[in-house]
Amino acid sequence: MAAPAKRRRAAGPDPTAGFVAWCEAAGVELSPKVSISRLGTVSGYGLLAAADLEPGELLFSVPRSALLSQHTCAIRALLHDAQESLQSQSGWVPLLLALLHEYTTSTSRWQPYFSLWQDFSSLDHPMFWPEEERARLLQGTGIPEAVDKDLANIQLEYSSIILPFMKSHPDIFDPELHTLELYKQLVAFVMAYSFQEPLEEEDEDEKGPNPPMMVPVADILNHVANHNASLEYAPKCLRMVTTQPISKGQEIFNTYGQMANWQLLHMYGFAEPYPGNTNDTADIQMVTVRKAALQRAKSKEQQQLVTEQWDFLCQLEMVGEEGAFVLGWDEVLTEEELSVTLKVLCMSEEEFKEYKEQDGWEDDSEEEENSSLSNAALSRLKAPCKMLLYDSVLLTLESYRSDLRAEQDLLNKEVYEKLSRREQQALHVRYGQKRILHQLLELVQ
Numbered sequence: 001m002a003a004p005a006k007r008r009r010a011a012g013p014d015p016t017a018g019f020v021a022w023c024e025a026a027g028v029e030l031s032p033k034v035s036i037s038r039l040g041t042v043s044g045y046g047l048l049a050a051a052d053l054e055p056g057e058l059l060f061s062v063p064r065s066a067l068l069s070q071h072t073c074a075i076r077a078l079l080h081d082a083q084e085s086l087q088s089q090s091g092w093v094p095l096l097l098a099l100l101h102e103y104t105t106s107t108s109r110w111q112p113y114f115s116l117w118q119d120f121s122s123l124d125h126p127m128f129w130p131e132e133e134r135a136r137l138l139q140g141t142g143i144p145e146a147v148d149k150d151l152a153n154i155q156l157e158y159s160s161i162i163l164p165f166m167k168s169h170p171d172i173f174d175p176e177l178h179t180l181e182l183y184k185q186l187v188a189f190v191m192a193y194s195f196q197e198p199l200e201e202e203d204e205d206e207k208g209p210n211p212p213m214m215v216p217v218a219d220i221l222n223h224v225a226n227h228n229a230s231l232e233y234a235p236k237c238l239r240m241v242t243t244q245p246i247s248k249g250q251e252i253f254n255t256y257g258q259m260a261n262w263q264l265l266h267m268y269g270f271a272e273p274y275p276g277n278t279n280d281t282a283d284i285q286m287v288t289v290r291k292a293a294l295q296r297a298k299s300k301e302q303q304q305l306v307t308e309q310w311d312f313l314c315q316l317e318m319v320g321e322e323g324a325f326v327l328g329w330d331e332v333l334t335e336e337e338l339s340v341t342l343k344v345l346c347m348s349e350e351e352f353k354e355y356k357e358q359d360g361w362e363d364d365s366e367e368e369e370n371s372s373l374s375n376a377a378l379s380r381l382k383a384p385c386k387m388l389l390y391d392s393v394l395l396t397l398e399s400y401r402s403d404l405r406a407e408q409d410l411l412n413k414e415v416y417e418k419l420s421r422r423e424q425q426a427l428h429v430r431y432g433q434k435r436i437l438h439q440l441l442e443l444v445q
Contacts, residue, residue, distance in 0.1 A: 014038060015115035016045075019216075022112035026066040028217055031059050034252065036220055043270065045116060045220045046251050053246040059229060060217050061237045068102065068110055069213035070094035075101050075172060082165065088157050092190055095212050097165065099186045100178045113216050120185035124269045127151060127188060129422060137426035140400035141262050141433060142283055142324070150187075158183050192268045193219040197233050221254035223268070225278045229254055261429045271428035274411075274435065281333065282436040283324035284396050286341070290319075292391040293345045309344050309352055316340070327436050332373035338389075339373055346384040378443045386444040393441050400430060404438055407431045 016036050023030060033051040040048055047059065065072070070079045079086065079094045086093045102108040126134050127147050134144050158180050166173035194212035215238055218231055228244040229252050246252060256264070260281040261271040271277070290310050297303040313319045318340050325341075326333040347355060381389065397403070410416060410427055419427065 015112070015118070018112045019116055023066075023217060026216070027063040028066055029061045030217065031057070033057070034059050036217075040249070041251050042222050042224075044222075046222050047217075047220055049246045049248050049250050049252060052248050053242050053252075055242050055244055057242045059240040059242060059252065061239045062215055062217055063237045067213050067215055067238070068098070068113065070098050070211060073098035073102055074105070074108070078169065078172070086161060086165065088161055089153060090157065091208065091211055092187070093157060093161055095190060095194070095214075096183065096186050097162065099189070099214075100162075100183065101172060103182075103186070104177055113214075116220075117189065120182075120189060123185060123188045123192065124422070125188045125191065126266060126269075127184070133422065136401070137423060138265075138429065140396075141426075141429050143262055143266050143429070146266050151184075154184055154187055155180070188269075190214075195219070195231070195238075218254070221252060223256045223259075223264070224253045224272060225255070225258075225276060227253040227255040261432050265425055265429050269425075271425045271432075273428050274432050277432060278329065280329065280432040280436065282327045282396075282433040282440075284327065284392050284437075286319040286323040286325060286337075287321060288395050288399075289325070289341060289345065289388065289392045292388055292395055296388065296391065305349055305352065306345060309347065312352075312356060313341055313344055318344075327440060329436060329439075330375055332378070335373040342381070342385040342388055346382070346388060375439075375443055378440065381444060390441060390444045393437050393444075397434065397437055400434065402430070404431075404434045407434060 016038070020030070020036065033049060033053060035048050035050045036045060037048050038045055040046075053059075070076060073079070075098065079097060083094065086097070102110045103114055108114075126138060126143050127150055129137075134147060138144050162178075162183060163175060166175055166178060190212055193214060195215045195218065196212050197210045199207055199210060215231075218238060218240055221229065221240070228246050228250075229240055229242050231254060232239045232241055240254070242252070256268065258279040259267075259277075260279060261277050262281075264277075265271045272280075274280075290306070293306045293310075294303055297306050310319065318337050323337075324334075325338045332338050344352065344355065378389075407427060407430055410419065410423075411431065416424065416427075
């Protein structure tokens with residue numbers, strides 16, 4: 001599920017009253033125990049408890065007629081007729097065209113909703129940061145590479161799908177108004193504020209994900225890993241319900257899913273300060289483990305063996321040139337891939353030959369018991385696997401521009417408060433990743 005991240009809004013009159021009136025007219029039912037506010041929230045707009053709340057209480061319901069999607073917008077018939085030509089890698093093009101039209105049409109029924117985001121340039125995703133700043137603050141985190149892919153895809157979708165569609169409908173679209181820059185802002189808006197309805201279990205294997213949609217009111221809630229409300233999907237409406245007791249005056253938080261800090265900053269423009277994000281992760285690039293194995297090889301023959309082992313792992317689809325092993329706080333999330341990779345790269349020539357001939361050994365009961373790479377299991381790895389993993393972590397830490405001690409110095413209250421917002425958010429990402437990597441170093445030392 002995609003969901004909203006909060007941003008700093010442009011200064012000026014607060015449009016909340018007009019939006020609340022629009023909600024009433026659209027059939028949104030808002031509990032008298034909650035209030036939409038820009039004061040007392042972690043960032044931008046948020047939802048506050050106006051009275052004590054118990055678990056299971058309904059905070060609001062949004063009828064499906066109030067959702068903004070390719071199926072509810074003013075040009076829905078046009079989008080339906082052109083759906084074949086609007087297919088893209090992201091699957092977002094129909095919604096983005098709907099937003100391009102509704103956002104720039106003064107008579108759109110959605111204008112009170114858009115008034116909450118009077119200036120999309122206040123979105124502060126890393127895609128809007130200067131390239132130099134992105135590289136300086138986020139090197140090693142995986143975000144610059146993800147942003148480069150986003151920007152290339154945005155350019156491609158706009159030039160190959162959006163522009164031809166607009167040119168074929170000059171009565172509705174104007175490329176001088178509906179520019180690439182506005183399109184980029186709307187992509188960030190969809191990244192940060194849209195929702196995707198989960199598929200039914202029986203449809204998961206057959207269908208791709210549902211297209212994104214905008215859900216007024218629900219997208220006002222901020223996110224924390226330890227959230228106290230969640231969104232439920234019913235046939236006629238979407239309902240936000242409390243999951244924990246909430247005291248009067250407290251902020252109500254939704255969850256955007258189990259998101260690492262690098263994903264939160266990349267998609268939503270913010271990160272959770274340590275140690276709040278229990279879902280944080282760190283990556284070891286798969287090619288980094290290959291590099292570590294090659295560095296450990298003491299002869300050309302051993303290097304050749306590592307190359308053959310790597311090629312075999314590629315054939316097994318355990319590794320790839322752009323893949324990563326994902327480490328959580330308590331366990332390795334890509335446990336099978338990392339376990340098999342370490343085992344194969346640490347084999348002797350004879351063991352590897354036998355392994356290939358047998359299409360992989362049958363795991364004995366002890367190995368099967370330890371197949372989950374929890375922190376305890378990592379500490380029990382065989383010595384060669386520990387050494388290879390240790391070297392891989394050291395190489396990964398070298399990819400950052402600073403070490404853990406430097407990050408800890410920046411977290412000093414007086415120093416931290418002098419940092420820009422971008423510097424603070426990037427620091428949360430780097431610090432969490434390095435803490436996880438250093439924890440792994442201690443486990444396999």
